[in-house]
Amino acid sequence: MTTQTLNKNNLKKLKIIFSGTPIFAAKHLQSLANYKYNIVAVITKKNNKSKRGSKTIESPVKKIAKIYSIPTFEINCLSKDRKIVENLKKLNADVMIVVAYGSIVPHSILNLFPFGCINLHPSLLPRWRGASPISSSILFGDKITGITIIRMNESIDSGKIMFSSKCFIKKKETSYSLEKKLFKLGIYCIIRVLKKIEHKEPIKLISQNESLTTYAKKFKKENARIDWNKTACYIERLIRAFFPWPIGYFIFHNIKIKVIQSSVINNKKTHKIGEIIKISKKGIQVNTKNGIILLKKIQFPGKKIISIQDFINSNKKLLKTGIILN
Known part of the structure; x- marks a missing residue:
């Protein structure tokens, strides 16, 4: 099933804060905006310096936020920003979606929204928690990967599973091609969860099997x-x-x-x-x-x-x- 089969008409009620930084996150933000979700703010990492140091480079998520005129908070570490909690409270958002933001979301924010903070992770958790799940799944020869949507807690990628969906890793799959595949699956999964929330349908939360945990380190x-x-x-x-x-x-x-x-x-x-x-x-x-x-x-x-x-x-x-x- 692809995102084209989903109805755009009923996706406007929830007030959403979106948090993410790289291209993978930016594509999800753009799709949600195209589906007319009410994204009231974006949180992303601050601008990086270019290699020569003369230019600042906006995060891909910030670029998309500017296109859709979405207010943006640029914060590298949420736990160190004294004003962010109060600023977010003023927005009266229903839920926060996190896609590869790149920093831990503190307790003060996790419980700020009626429907909590939801994380979209490109692996079948608890396999490949951490920074580089897509590359790790190929490097270590996995045959199957997927998308997991979790209700976030204070530990990295260890929250209870709200929804997941599998996809196969082809023999000649690269991180580039797999990321494209997981983006299509990811936007489908997150919309499925958001529709359940909006329609007040029950979502069964499933604890992760800690004995199956593997970690994807940040590659250099x-x-x-x-x-x-x-x-x-x-x-x-x-x-x-x-x-x-x-x-x-x-x-x-x-x-x-x-x-x-x-x-x-x-x-x-x-x-x-x-x-x-x-x-x-x-x-x-x-x-x-x-x-x-x-x-x-x-x-x-x-x-x-x-x-x-x-x-x-x-x-x-x-x-x-x-x-x-x-």
Whole structure:
């Protein structure tokens, strides 16, 4: 079922505060606004500085809020803002929706609204609580993921489940493609919950099974560095998990080479780990701890993404058969 099948006419009564920061959250905010929900305020993280430090970059959620003329609070830490509770009280909101805000919501806000604070999380909780559930589900080889809507409490992603829905992770799924899929599922799920609230339908709250809990840490750029001592299957998942950010890479002769696309060859050969076995128009074969990884698309610093056929045609001398990529 997609969001197009939902009726827009009955979605205007609840007064909602929306809290989120990245693109994933911004898409949900935009969809809710398009469905004519009454979003009375937005909470998002403050502007970031650009890499060169001369420009400030608005959060994706703030950009959407401006388009729809929604009042916005820019706060990096809700627990340290002395005025936010009083400011939110004045809005007389019914519920707060949180989608990847990026900071803990304190007790003083959790109980501020008649229907509480609702969190949309892109995993099947309690699996992958934390900051990077989408990347983690691909990196660790999950076959199924989904969306979980919880009634928030003071612990991270541990509130009672209000609604959840599953989706399959395809064999060649990247974080980019999976996020798009989860957004479509997410907006459907949150609207289902909001309609139940609005129509005063009972919602069964289900406690999470703590014995099944796993945590998705916040990834950094260095987490995307390829370790040839891992298996070919793991490296292939890493490359998909970290696209489009931070992008899997290896360093050779102090040059950072990003790997955009790859596949696994299961042949076992007696080569050293990290050794380039073969270079052809199909890709660069590199031996790993278990299996061979075929690098299909790469990117050199400051250059566009290229296929290995393009790499061969450009007469690059850096990567050759027999070289060890340590």
